[in-house]
Amino acid sequence: MTTYDDRPWLALYTSDQTPDVAVEFDDALAMVRATFAARPDDAAIKYFDGVLTWRQLDEQSTALAAGLREHGFERGDRLAVYLQNVPQFVIAMVATWKAGGIMVSINPMNRERELAYQLEDSGAKVLLCLESLYDSVARKVVPDTDVTLVLTTSELEYQNRHDSRLFGSVSRQRSDGTTDLVELIEAHLGESVPDVSYGVDDVAFLTYTSGTTGVPKGAMNTHGNVCFTAQVYRDYAGVGRDGSVLGVAPLFHITGLIGHIGVCLLSGSSLVLAYRFEPQVVLDAIREHRPTFTIGAITVFIALMNAPGFAREDFESFEWIYSGGAAIAPSVAEAFEKATGLPIHNAYGLTETTSPMTLTPRGVASPVDQTSGAFSVGCPVNNTVVRILGEDGEPVPLGEVGEICAKGPQVVLGYWGKEKETEEALPGRELRSGDVGFMSPEGWIFIVDRKKDxxxxxxxxxxxxxxxxxxxxxxxxxxxxxxxxxxxxxxxxxxxxxxxxxxxxxxxxxxxxxxxxxxxxxxxxxxxxxxxxxxxxxxxxxxxxxxxxxxxx
CATH class of the missing domain: 3.30.300.30 (ANL, C-terminal domain)
Incomplete structure (x- = not known):
C-alpha cells in the first residue's frame, strides 16, 4: 500500500495535484476488528483511573449488540447516542455496527425541542443516554418518538475516581421504563452475533449540522468516509499506534468521532477521556496519561494556556497538536507555541466532509497571508480536490476569493431524508461549504470567513x-x-x-x-x-x- 511515508509528501504540491493514496479499509467494522485482533491486551480507552482494553471493548460491544438484537434491533435500524465523553460512547458505536445498525450522534447539550427533532428525523429505535439527561430531558420526549428501548448509563461507570470538580452532585438515577446499559452488557457477555459487513457507501452514523441556515440536517457519514478520514489522521497527521489521543473535542461532533475515536480504532492508539472539557481536569489528565496527539478548537488551547497552574512541561509528551473547527489568529498560534514549544497544525473540515478536507502536514508551518492576515488551514489532503468557485459557479484564478468546495472520499452521501437540501449543498457529491477563501499557487487554503458573516x-x-x-x-x-x-x-x-x-x-x-x-x-x-x-x-x-x-x- 502506498503511504505518505513512501513519497516526499512534506514537499508541498501545486493546487492542481493531489497525491493518490490507497485506502486500507472500506468497512469501519472490519477496520476495528483488525485492531481487536492485533492489540487485544493494550489499552483502548483511559477514563480517569479506569482502563478498557481492546479485548474488553470487543467483548462488551459484542454483548451489547446481542442485547440489541434480542430487543428487535435489525439491519439499518438507528441507535441514538446522547452522552458526554465517556467509554460507553465508543462501546455503543462499535456495538451498533456489530448489530447491523446506524449510530445517531446527538449533542448532550440539546434540550427537549432539539432532542425530539433529531429522534423523529432519524427514526431512532434505541436511545442511549446518561441517567441525568433522561431524567431532565429525554423522559418528556421519548413517548412521542419511534424509540422502543431506552438504555441509560452513568458517567460514574468505568472509573472509580469520581472527581468532585465534575461529579460532585452526580448520583445514580434509575428510572422506570429504562434498561441499564452495563446490566444489559453483563447479561449477554460471551454471546455471539451474526457477522455483518458494510460497503463503502453504507451509512455508519448520522451527524447533525448545527442548523445555522435552517433546521439541523442529518449528514450521512458512510463507512467509506470514516475509514478514509481515520487514515488521513493516521498517515497525514501522524497519529501512531504507540501513542495516545487526548479527547478534548466532544465525541458527538465530527472531530471527536474521527479525530479521536476513528483514528484510535484504526491505529490502535489509546483514547484518553475526561467526561467533558474542564481546563484543570484536562490538565490533570495530560499529566497522568501523557498523550501524544490531540485536535480541538483553538478556544480549548486558549483555555488551557490561561488555566491556573499551567506549565510548559505539561505538553512535553505531545508530538503533534492540531486545531480545527474555529478560526485561529496568527498571534494566538504564536502565543501557544511560545507557551508550550509546540506549533499549532491547522485543519479544516465540516460535518459533511467527515472531518478533514485540508490539513497542515506535520512538521510544516502554516503560512500567514500577508494581505488578509489569514492563517492557512492547510493543503487538500490526499485523494481530495478543493476548488474555489465564484458566484457563477466557475473556478476563480489562484489568489482570488470565492466559495471553498471539496470533492473526495470523505464527502458524505447527503442529508438523511432531505433530497432538495442534498442537491443544493452537494451537487454531484461536491460540497459547497459556505466558507469564503482562496488558494495560493502552492496549494495552501486560506479561509476569509463565512459568506453570511x-x-x-x-x-x-x-x-x-x-x-x-x-x-x-x-x-x-x-x-x-x-x-x-x-x-x-x-x-x-x-x-x-x-x-x-x-x-x-x-x-x-x-x-x-x-x-x-x-x-x-x-x-x-x-x-x-x-x-x-x-x-x-x-x-x-x-x-x-x-x-x-x-x-x-
Missing part, C-alpha cells in the same frame, strides 16, 4: 476574521468576536465583543484605537463591548449569531 459597511466589505485577528494582537485580549450591527448612516457597522485575559486590563476606547492604527478606516470597530465569556458551541466555536441578534435589537 460578511459586513457591508457603506458598500465596503468587512470580513470579521480580519478584525478579530487584529484584536488578538493586543496583549490583553483573550477572545474576540466581530459582528455587523445596523447603522443609520453606513447601513451596517462593525462591533466587537472582547473578553480579557485574567489579570489584564484594557478599555473599549483603547482597543478601538489599537485597531484604528492597524486597519483601513472602514474596517475598525466603532464600538467594543467587554464581556466575561463569549458564547460558544460545545465544540468551542464562537457563536457570532448569538452576539449579532441582541446587538441588532
Amino acid at each position: 460578511m459586513i457591508n459597511a457603506a458598500g465596503y466589505k468587512v470580513w470579521p476574521r480580519e478584525v478579530e485577528d487584529v484584536l488578538y494582537g493586543h496583549p490583553a485580549v483573550r477572545e474576540a468576536a466581530v459582528v455587523g450591527v445596523p447603522d443609520e448612516y453606513r447601513g451596517e457597522t462593525v462591533k466587537a465583543f472582547v473578553s480579557l485575559k485574567p489579570g489584564s486590563q484594557a478599555t473599549p476606547e483603547e482597543l478601538i484605537a489599537f485597531c484604528k492604527e492597524r486597519m483601513a478606516a472602514y474596517k475598525y470597530p466603532r464600538s467594543i463591548e467587554l464581556v466575561g465569556e463569549l458564547p460558544k458551541t460545545v465544540t468551542g466555536k464562537i457563536l457570532r449569531r448569538e452576539l449579532r441578534e441582541p446587538a441588532g435589537s
Whole structure:
C-alpha cells in the first residue's frame, strides 16, 4: 500500500495535484476488528483511573449488540447516542455496527425541542443516554418518538475516581421504563452475533449540522468516509499506534468521532477521556496519561494556556497538536507555541466532509497571508480536490476569493431524508461549504470567513476574521468576536465583543484605537463591548449569531 511515508509528501504540491493514496479499509467494522485482533491486551480507552482494553471493548460491544438484537434491533435500524465523553460512547458505536445498525450522534447539550427533532428525523429505535439527561430531558420526549428501548448509563461507570470538580452532585438515577446499559452488557457477555459487513457507501452514523441556515440536517457519514478520514489522521497527521489521543473535542461532533475515536480504532492508539472539557481536569489528565496527539478548537488551547497552574512541561509528551473547527489568529498560534514549544497544525473540515478536507502536514508551518492576515488551514489532503468557485459557479484564478468546495472520499452521501437540501449543498457529491477563501499557487487554503458573516459597511466589505485577528494582537485580549450591527448612516457597522485575559486590563476606547492604527478606516470597530465569556458551541466555536441578534435589537 502506498503511504505518505513512501513519497516526499512534506514537499508541498501545486493546487492542481493531489497525491493518490490507497485506502486500507472500506468497512469501519472490519477496520476495528483488525485492531481487536492485533492489540487485544493494550489499552483502548483511559477514563480517569479506569482502563478498557481492546479485548474488553470487543467483548462488551459484542454483548451489547446481542442485547440489541434480542430487543428487535435489525439491519439499518438507528441507535441514538446522547452522552458526554465517556467509554460507553465508543462501546455503543462499535456495538451498533456489530448489530447491523446506524449510530445517531446527538449533542448532550440539546434540550427537549432539539432532542425530539433529531429522534423523529432519524427514526431512532434505541436511545442511549446518561441517567441525568433522561431524567431532565429525554423522559418528556421519548413517548412521542419511534424509540422502543431506552438504555441509560452513568458517567460514574468505568472509573472509580469520581472527581468532585465534575461529579460532585452526580448520583445514580434509575428510572422506570429504562434498561441499564452495563446490566444489559453483563447479561449477554460471551454471546455471539451474526457477522455483518458494510460497503463503502453504507451509512455508519448520522451527524447533525448545527442548523445555522435552517433546521439541523442529518449528514450521512458512510463507512467509506470514516475509514478514509481515520487514515488521513493516521498517515497525514501522524497519529501512531504507540501513542495516545487526548479527547478534548466532544465525541458527538465530527472531530471527536474521527479525530479521536476513528483514528484510535484504526491505529490502535489509546483514547484518553475526561467526561467533558474542564481546563484543570484536562490538565490533570495530560499529566497522568501523557498523550501524544490531540485536535480541538483553538478556544480549548486558549483555555488551557490561561488555566491556573499551567506549565510548559505539561505538553512535553505531545508530538503533534492540531486545531480545527474555529478560526485561529496568527498571534494566538504564536502565543501557544511560545507557551508550550509546540506549533499549532491547522485543519479544516465540516460535518459533511467527515472531518478533514485540508490539513497542515506535520512538521510544516502554516503560512500567514500577508494581505488578509489569514492563517492557512492547510493543503487538500490526499485523494481530495478543493476548488474555489465564484458566484457563477466557475473556478476563480489562484489568489482570488470565492466559495471553498471539496470533492473526495470523505464527502458524505447527503442529508438523511432531505433530497432538495442534498442537491443544493452537494451537487454531484461536491460540497459547497459556505466558507469564503482562496488558494495560493502552492496549494495552501486560506479561509476569509463565512459568506453570511460578511459586513457591508457603506458598500465596503468587512470580513470579521480580519478584525478579530487584529484584536488578538493586543496583549490583553483573550477572545474576540466581530459582528455587523445596523447603522443609520453606513447601513451596517462593525462591533466587537472582547473578553480579557485574567489579570489584564484594557478599555473599549483603547482597543478601538489599537485597531484604528492597524486597519483601513472602514474596517475598525466603532464600538467594543467587554464581556466575561463569549458564547460558544460545545465544540468551542464562537457563536457570532448569538452576539449579532441582541446587538441588532
